[in-house]
Amino acid sequence: MAQVREREPEPARVKALAAPWLAGVARSPLAALSAVACVLVAALLAQSLAGGALIPLRVAVPRAATTSAGQAALAHLQPGEIPPWTISLTSIAMASPTDGWASGFTDYRSTNGATPILLHYDGSAWRRVDGPALFVSALVALPTGDVWGTTNLNILHYSGTTWNVEAGDIAGPSVGFSSISMLSANEGWVVGSECTNAPAGPTGSDTVPVYTRPLLLHYRQGMWTRLPADPQLDNVQLLSISMRSPDNGWAVGNAIGGSIVPVVLRYSGGQWRRLATAFPGGSLVSISAAGPGEAWAVDYGGPVSGIALHCVQDACTRVEMPTSNILSAVAMRSPTDGWIGGHGAVTLHYDGHQWMKAGLVIHGEVLAGLAMQSATEGWAVGDPFNADYGMPLLRCHDGVWQPEELHIRLP
Numbered sequence: 001m002a003q004v005r006e007r008e009p010e011p012a013r014v015k016a017l018a019a020p021w022l023a024g025v026a027r028s029p030l031a032a033l034s035a036v037a038c039v040l041v042a043a044l045l046a047q048s049l050a051g052g053a054l055i056p057l058r059v060a061v062p063r064a065a066t067t068s069a070g071q072a073a074l075a076h077l078q079p080g081e082i083p084p085w086t087i088s089l090t091s092i093a094m095a096s097p098t099d100g101w102a103s104g105f106t107d108y109r110s111t112n113g114a115t116p117i118l119l120h121y122d123g124s125a126w127r128r129v130d131g132p133a134l135f136v137s138a139l140v141a142l143p144t145g146d147v148w149g150t151t152n153l154n155i156l157h158y159s160g161t162t163w164n165v166e167a168g169d170i171a172g173p174s175v176g177f178s179s180i181s182m183l184s185a186n187e188g189w190v191v192g193s194e195c196t197n198a199p200a201g202p203t204g205s206d207t208v209p210v211y212t213r214p215l216l217l218h219y220r221q222g223m224w225t226r227l228p229a230d231p232q233l234d235n236v237q238l239l240s241i242s243m244r245s246p247d248n249g250w251a252v253g254n255a256i257g258g259s260i261v262p263v264v265l266r267y268s269g270g271q272w273r274r275l276a277t278a279f280p281g282g283s284l285v286s287i288s289a290a291g292p293g294e295a296w297a298v299d300y301g302g303p304v305s306g307i308a309l310h311c312v313q314d315a316c317t318r319v320e321m322p323t324s325n326i327l328s329a330v331a332m333r334s335p336t337d338g339w340i341g342g343h344g345a346v347t348l349h350y351d352g353h354q355w356m357k358a359g360l361v362i363h364g365e366v367l368a369g370l371a372m373q374s375a376t377e378g379w380a381v382g383d384p385f386n387a388d389y390g391m392p393l394l395r396c397h398d399g400v401w402q403p404e405e406l407h408i409r410l411p
Contacts, residue, residue: 076405077302082108084406087117088220089392091149094371095141098123102369102381103136104392109410117408126393128408132156132163137371140182148188150177155190155217155224166282167217167224175215179251181243182219190217190224191238191251214238214253216272232274236263239299243267244289250311252284252297264297264309264316275314282307290332296350298327298340306342308355321348322357329380331370341380345387347401349375359401365390372396379404 025049036141077083089104095114100121106112118131136149136156140327155166155177165171167190174195182188216227235257243249249267254260262284264275285299301307301318306327309316321327325343332338336352343366347359348364362365364386372378376399384390 005179008326029062076407078407080409082106082406082408082410084392084408085387087406087408088368088383088385088390089117089119090137090368090383091139092369092371092381093139093147094121094373094379095143095145095147097220097373097377099141100312100371101139101141101147101380102379102393103131103139104381105135106410107348115410116148119406119408126404126406126408128411131158138177138179140180140188142182142185144185146182146185147157147207148182148405149179150180150190150192154175155180159255170215170217170224170226177215178238179240181249183240183246186219186221186252187246188219189241189243189249189251190219191241191253192217193237193253197260210234210257212237212256216251230272233263238263238265240283240286242287242289242295244292244295248289248292250295251291252287254283261295262299262307264311266311266314266408268293273314274282275311275316277316278309279309279318284309286327286329288330288332288338291335294335296330296332296338296340298330298342300326308340319355321394323348329367329370330371331378333374337375339370339372339378341370341382343367344381345382345390347380347394347396351375353392358399359394359396362387362390362403367394375399 014052054293059406082280085204086108087104088354089102092100092102094100102119104117106117108115114132116135118129118136119126120129134151134154136151140148145160147154153171153175157164157166175192177190177192180188182191193212195212196210196213212235213229214233217224218227236253236255238251240254241251247268251265253263255263259281260283262277262279262282264277265272266275282301284297285301287295287297289295297309297311299307305324306321308319308321308327310319323346325346327340327342329341338350340348343361345360348355349358365382366386367380369381370378376396378396380394381392384392393404393406394401395404
């Protein structure tokens, strides 16, 4: 393990992800096509990790009318503080009700696109803490005090004192990590994607060039091991993983060879298997295991509509939701208790029988992560950039969702 040292901001490194292929663009049309595909994979991956906001490219839309909560936040802003609506939080993890972590970035007064932000919750307030000078896109916090995270190019581990880089022998400029799920301090999984040059030679209707392959990494006894590539998963990028037990887990992503097709993988019997999904034109960005052999997955089912899949054993069924909003995060605590978040800060609760709307609506805000301690207590993070004085952090207390004030300063 190597201690994390300050490196270039993540936006610059996203561009570097495509560098190996851009160098060969001039040599052949096939190399050029491969370069474009890998750039698109890198962009799509970064966009998915940011809950729909491609870092650092943000496109403003007309803002909604100022809410009373937003006016209160503006009034409470102290000199030197970062305006909360310029902060995008993309991941949250709670080790306990009084110990949590959140990560994201801000473009406030930034000269290089975005500044990474790492927050810690001690039961009374969220405070900015020192951490890796990298955009941490996914977090897991364990009751042992261990915290794990992924960036586009790194797996990070915090043992209580310092952040260290893991799996340095696997990381590289063509590799992008997207999601992590830790069963304990001694076992876990990471998924992502790896860009590759398309194979040389003629291509026909039955031969699709391979531009990307999924990454599946297993952590046991202090070592990360990469699973061998499966040709049946060529041109699949994995974006989310959720492990329920050492022999029960799920991962989702999208096949990008041609039209985008949602992909669901199930882990059982020591093997990952791809399940049949007949939902062309949709996409999957988040999955959460609900119980033995059961999970829920979400994202969009069309340009402006969401999709939710209920997977039981080896079959996934689309379930109608009480909102047409695009859905971007799911967190299941059990087969009868779960939450979904999405665009417009929509929050949906599941009681084992049906999904119901719960909480407030913030037009323009996109929720990217959920961490629930019970059916009535928890947190959500997101990107409020297109919401008028929106908050990147929401709290559910006694079943009521409200924006949470943040008082964060730049270093």
